[in-house]
Amino acid sequence: MHISEGVLSAPVLITGAAITVAGCAVGLKKMDYDRIPQVGILSSTFFVASLVHVPIGPSSVHLLLNGVIGLLLGWAAFPAILVALTLQSILFQFGGITPLGVNTVNVVVPALVCFYMFSYAIRRKNAFISLGSAFACGFLAVFLTSVMVGISLVFTGEAFMEVSKLVVIAHFPVMIIEGIMTAFCVVFLKRVKPEILGVAHAPIQST
Amino acid sequence: MHRFNLHKEYTRISKVTVFFLFTVLYLAMTVPCALAHKVLLTAYVEGDTVFVEGGFSDGTPCKNAKIEVFDPSGNKLLEGKTNEDGEFSFKPPQKTDLKLVLNAGMGHRAEYIVPVDELPDMTSRQTAKAEAMPALATESRKPRGASEAVARIDLKEIEAIVDRVIQRRLRPLIQLVAKSQRKTGFSPTEIFGGIGYILGLMGIAIYFRHRKGSKS
Numbered sequence: 001m002h003i004s005e006g007v008l009s010a011p012v013l014i015t016g017a018a019i020t021v022a023g024c025a026v027g028l029k030k031m032d033y034d035r036i037p038q039v040g041i042l043s044s045t046f047f048v049a050s051l052v053h054v055p056i057g058p059s060s061v062h063l064l065l066n067g068v069i070g071l072l073l074g075w076a077a078f079p080a081i082l083v084a085l086t087l088q089s090i091l092f093q094f095g096g097i098t099p100l101g102v103n104t105v106n107v108v109v110p111a112l113v114c115f116y117m118f119s120y121a122i123r124r125k126n127a128f129i130s131l132g133s134a135f136a137c138g139f140l141a142v143f144l145t146s147v148m149v150g151i152s153l154v155f156t157g158e159a160f161m162e163v164s165k166l167v168v169i170a171h172f173p174v175m176i177i178e179g180i181m182t183a184f185c186v187v188f189l190k191r192v193k194p195e196i197l198g199v200a201h202a203p204i205q206s207t
Numbered sequence: 208m209h210r211f212n213l214h215k216e217y218t219r220i221s222k223v224t225v226f227f228l229f230t231v232l233y234l235a236m237t238v239p240c241a242l243a244h245k246v247l248l249t250a251y252v253e254g255d256t257v258f259v260e261g262g263f264s265d266g267t268p269c270k271n272a273k274i275e276v277f278d279p280s281g282n283k284l285l286e287g288k289t290n291e292d293g294e295f296s297f298k299p300p301q302k303t304d305l306k307l308v309l310n311a312g313m314g315h316r317a318e319y320i321v322p323v324d325e326l327p328d329m330t331s332r333q334t335a336k337a338e339a340m341p342a343l344a345t346e347s348r349k350p351r352g353a354s355e356a357v358a359r360i361d362l363k364e365i366e367a368i369v370d371r372v373i374q375r376r377l378r379p380l381i382q383l384v385a386k387s388q389r390k391t392g393f394s395p396t397e398i399f400g401g402i403g404y405i406l407g408l409m410g411i412a413i414y415f416r417h418r419k420g421s422k423s
Contacts, residue, residue: 004246004316033416040409044402045228051398083408087401 002050002088003103003152005096012155016102020082023108027078035076038196042069043080047087050094054173061174067141067182070111071119071134072196077111078104102152110144122186123197130190131183138182142175143168228402248309248317249385252325253374259295260385261309261317268293269311277306299326 008016031039049063070077082104088094095103114137121133150164189196246269250259261269274295275286284305289295299305305321 006318007310007316031412033413033420036409036412036416040405040412041225041228043409044405047401047405048228048398083405084401087404091397091401 002085002095003099003106003149005098007156008099008102008152009155012102012152013098014101016099016105016152018101019109020078020101020104023075023078023105024082027073027075027080030074031076031079035073039073039076039080042073042077043084045069046081047084050088051092054177061170063174063178064107064142064145065178065181066107066111066145067114067138067178068185070108070113070115070141071122071137071182071186073111074115074119075112077108077115081108081111106145106148106152110141110148113144114141119197130186134183134186135179137179139175139179142171142178146171246309246311246315246317248307248319250307250319250321251381251385252321253378253381254371256296256298257305257321257326259289259297259307259309259319261289261293261295261311263311269309269315272309272311275308275310277308279304279306302326 046065046069049065052063054061054063066077066081069080073080082100085095085100085103085107086097089096089100117140118133118137122130122137124130146167147164149167150160153163154160186197246261246263248259248261250257252258259274261272261274263269268291269289270291270293272289272293273286274289276284276297278284278301284300285297287295287297289309299321302323304323305326307319307321309317309319311317
């Protein structure tokens with residue numbers, strides 16, 4: 001998911017950077033004092049997750065975990081992912097410095113979409129709805145990221161449908177894996193620490 | 208009471224998320240193909256051909272990826288596709304610096320510049336041959352200048368032979384270097400260093416928030 005240096009044109013890069021700056025401002029403003037550790041840890045998780053390669057499928061792809069991160073962090077995912085991507089580009093030469101904004105948008109916007117779409121359903125008591133939407137959250141986040149990569153590349157002359165199809169197919173195994181991982185995370189968090197999912201105000205001891 | 212609760216919540220949040228982080232870290236360190244997503248391009252000159260190899264930094268080759276060759280002013284000289292092993296070769300059409308660009312699709316791109324002094328001296332080699340031929344032909348006719356001509360041919364020929372042999376001998380070495388160049392990626396140092404940076408930033412954020420909180 002790391003678009004390399006020199007692929008994208010200037011307007012795309014600038015748009016991406018502008019959205020990222022705005023998103024980070026919102027994210028930092030919304031970040032409470034007691035959530036900073038969580039943001040930091042999830043940022044490091046994203047940083048490391050990109051090193052986990054999924055050897056299934058035709059191409060070289062890695063985990064993203066943006067579904068889980070979006071679900072847990074909401075808008076704070078912007079600064080978290082920006083920091084992780086910056087360090088990845090400096091330390092591992094993934095992507096690059098100029099496309100940083102675009103890469104951040106490609107990962108965080110789907111995460112936010114999934115956050116708004118599923119966080120309510122995931123909080124529901126019904127285990128089936130909760131699990132199903134958790135899977136959908138992880139799955140859809142990666143899917144949307146693939147589509148966004150396709151959109152960013154359209155402006156470089158690559159045909160949209162062709163690229164998107166390629167990216168989506170390449171990431172299909174990742175989508176499944178992340179769907180399952182997100183579902184596991186939600187089950188685990190609901191049992192161990194429901195507040196983290198935002199169910200804090202509902203009395204848990206009522207059972 | 209409230210303060211105590213907050214504190215407790217803290218440690219629990221951290222425990223869960225730290226567990227999560229370590230699970231992923233464990234995966235990253237143990238999965239054998241846990242290597243980076245970086246495209247690399249290397250090229251070396253052998254004889255009159257430039258050999259190009261493209262691959263991801265985990266060692267998998269870039270199959271069927273587009274390779275373009277540009278001259279220093281940005282004109283496209285030629286293009287081609289890598290084969291199943293991520294290799295491509297071409298004969299340089301002109302003797303200038305060559306910029307190779309590999310486009311592996313999905314936004315993956317790498318560049319490599321072949322400096323002009325690595326390229327074979329095409330023109331001089333051809334003229335050398337042309338010079339050598341008449342020299343050979345005139346050798347029998349002009350016995351007086353024979354030794355000089357022989358010496359000249361020998362020098363050129365020896366140079367060519369030495370050149371060829373050295374290149375052949377060096378080939379495995381060059382390939383090894385090219386491969387090891389492609390293998391450079393990251394080490395545990397970088398992984399833990401990166402995590403350290405993030406935790407450090409987290410500390411700074413907490414510090415500022417704390418100061419702001421204690422002021423008000």
